[in-house]
Amino acid sequence: MSLDTSAEARVASGLADVRARIASACARAGRDPGSVKLLAVSKRHAPEAMRAAHALGQREFGENYVQELVQKAAALADLPDLRLRLIGHLQRNKIKDVLRAAATVDTLDSIRLAQALAERASAVGVVVPVLVQVNIGDEPQKSGVAEAELPALVAAIRGMASLQLQGLLAIPPAELSPDARRPLFRRLRELAGELSLPELSIGMSDDLEVAIEEGATMVRVGTAIFGPRY
């Protein structure tokens, strides 16, 4: 299967548009554009759309579901420097699969899950870069560690030799406007600072400017690059 030329053109213009938004947000915030990485969120888009983005220099892609991530890793195994990050919830029975296909796990949210991932990583002799997902809006249904439990989780992960903790990820409540998310982003940045964690994964298609102003080092953008999901 190959993308028709209009779909390829869509990815090209979406990617160019998002790169320009990142550059102007960085300029407004007085930040080096090199300090904000773009993670292309490719869930429920075809591997061919990822291939088109890769041809334009995009290397890191975010996937939410382990099975889909594994399938895409296989379909795109020929692409140099491709890195797939898991940005959806990880179930412990999927750890084996995720370790084979993903470069990072960005959604650790419990000591139990971290321990299970660390054990498996150590058994296969790899060190996995990870982020901790924080339930920054304190939403009862949502994944992510509660702010009060974050320091203990961070300390525990730092004690696990096969995990390399790089930072924090958060998904603010969807019903908040981008400006209403600002204090939550700011709080996450404070937490990352207190814990000496450099990476801050915040910002999506509709709020990447606010996230960059509040210190994002990685924005996770799907729709604005690839169009609507099916």
Ligand SMILES: *Cc1c(COP(=O)(O)O)cnc(C)c1O
């Ligand atoms: C789907 C998803 C995104 C991308 O959202 P868009 O609004 O399409 O940019 C970012 N982060 C996570 C965790 C997601 O699940």
